[in-house]
Amino acid sequence: MKKESTAYTIFFILSLTLFFGAGVSLVHHLTRDMLAENELMHHNRTLIKAFGLETQGSSAADYLEAVENKLNIRKVVFENREWEVYTLKDQESSPVGFVFKGRGIWDVINGIIVLEHDLQKMLSLEFLEQHETPGLGARIEEEWFKEKFKGLKVDWDNEKKHRIIIGTTAQPDPENQVDSITGATQTSQALMDSINRELDAFKRLIQEKQILDRD
């Protein structure tokens, strides 16, 4: 087969793709358990942070122990999706948290929202996964931005898409509004849409499944 022939070129590229594809798959396979452990630790650590809880140390086992000892975790299937709802153990009128799933401009934005027991205020917002533009949209993960959501009013009387507002608004009601990130208007808008949609669905879930009434 001549080196510059079409048949050789196709054969060469196919062989190379197979070889390197197998190599990458092998590395992925060998690290699969470590990746799963990291994922679990990240989830538990974010959960602990969202609820403002303390741990004995900072190992994966410490976070797991804190989650198991301090939080009630309920998995509920609602509207074709499995929801994870968290409340504090042994506490009346406990804050309630859930995993929200949204979309940014590039990819998914997932995280944990913790609300007051009566759902009137957000207590914290933490991110599990986001892939926004580094230096711009990805700044949603920075502490100063997340800090703004602590104590933010959820205005249930407002229309569905404006119960919390990220960015400017015609209505002068700062209680349910935080500033958007400069240079990341689209990410801010996408995050606002996701949170409002998830809050709405979460309220329906709470009402229909009567989750908090059983605490």
Add this chain to the structure above:
Amino acid sequence: MADTPRNILTQGIFSENAVYRQVLGICSALAVTNLLANTLFMCVGVIFTTVMSNVTVSLLRNHIPKRVRMITQVLIIASYVMMVDIVIKATSPDIHRFIGPYVGLIITNCIIMGRAEAFASQNRPWPSFWDGLAAGLGYSMVLIAIALVREPLGFGTVLGMDLPGKDIWWYQWTIMVMPPGAFFMLGIMTWIARARLVKE
């Protein structure tokens, strides 16, 4: 090829350093240099990728059809970068969360493709190994130098450890935390390097 490993290394790291001679690979130089730990991971990733892609391209150089040589190089580079990405994600997930997007961008780091095309595709594996190492070390040297200024001025730390007497004398230079700080540092470094290390 008359070049000895020593010559290749000296050229790649100092006189022909791709960052300040050709202004290549500066996207990541700006992005990951505000903390030294992130910089070191990035440097290891780039060194591994330049060395491995150079050696692989060199080994295959007589078998690669000319019209698909660029796509072949991209395939090889992308595979090694994905391996680096997976390994960093598995071993240091917190650092990966910060530098993850830039690790993916190693694929488009012009230094790597530049060395594969300009050197490895025409030379034997052993010199190509040294050339890849030199290019990677040259890139690392500049990044580490920038990080060694940005982290102390921006955060008051080196590798996360507080500077001595930080509370008394240290004052935060916010600009060093942000990407423009790296622009200034890169400019100053290029100036110094071209004045002192490069003979025009």
